[in-house]
Amino acid sequence: MKRINTPSEWNPLWLSHLQKNEKIGFVPTMGALHQGHLDLVQKSLENTDATLVSIFVNPTQFNNPEDFKKYPNTLAEDLKKLESVGVDYVFVPNVETMYPDKAELKLDFGFVERVLEGEFRPGHFNGVGLVVSKLFHAIRPHVAFFGQKDLQQVAVIKRLVKDLSFPIELEIVPTRREEDGLAMSSRNLRLSPEEREQALILIHSLKKAKKELFEGKFWLEVKKEIEQDFLQVPLAKLDYFELVNPDTFESQSEFSPAKKSSICVAAYLGEIRLIDNLPIIP
CATH class of the missing domain: 3.30.1300.10 (Pantoate-beta-alanine ligase, C-terminal domain)
Structure with missing residues (x-):
């Protein structure tokens, strides 16, 4: 498994897969990986030629700064898990790489971002849209894998891909649960x-x-x-x-x-x- 920290490190690798007509699968995560994330990874491994997983805790999608500070950081364990299942690449950018300047752009997803999670977490889906757009531009995958547990996020990303004409196929993977039924998170x-x-x-x-x-x-x-x-x-x-x-x-x-x-x-x-x-x- 190769670790990449910047888009410029990924560019020649991406080009190499493109020249071989190989399909690239992408799994964006914020780390603290559990079996639900690994289900997405497994789906990518089964259906694409090369799998890249990103680990980036995105500050712009947290409307509560305390929540951002307390988000678990388990990078060493995450890397071991990804390597053990056969991931090809892991992209671990820092905040300066993803946001060299303060993002001023505001994305408006219409009705879907004003209800439920959008109502309780104002600004959350703007942050999600920003970081996913940046990751899609940096990675340029053929297929991106997302979990059904974040159903409203899935609706937002479908809208993002459609309205911005990203040439990316979305694959939605069912929610993984603990033995007693609690959704993994x-x-x-x-x-x-x-x-x-x-x-x-x-x-x-x-x-x-x-x-x-x-x-x-x-x-x-x-x-x-x-x-x-x-x-x-x-x-x-x-x-x-x-x-x-x-x-x-x-x-x-x-x-x-x-x-x-x-x-x-x-x-x-x-x-x-x-x-x-x-x-x-x-």
């Missing part, structure tokens, strides 16, 4: 044992809501019931629990088996904010 490392146990309310509520919708209950009735369930979990504070169209992120007030839909949830467990989602009609 770097933030899980910061949960206390009690918070970790109570965090299961997220997946339990998603599964319960899906079951009740298919049993014929009205969505608003289901939502109210889930909100009451969260009140019974001492360390949990619900931000939202919504039925949405996964492409547009418009809320749906009624469930229809004929319409694409997913349920999205976000909640605090103590000071740690977790998100999850469950496709109802893919």
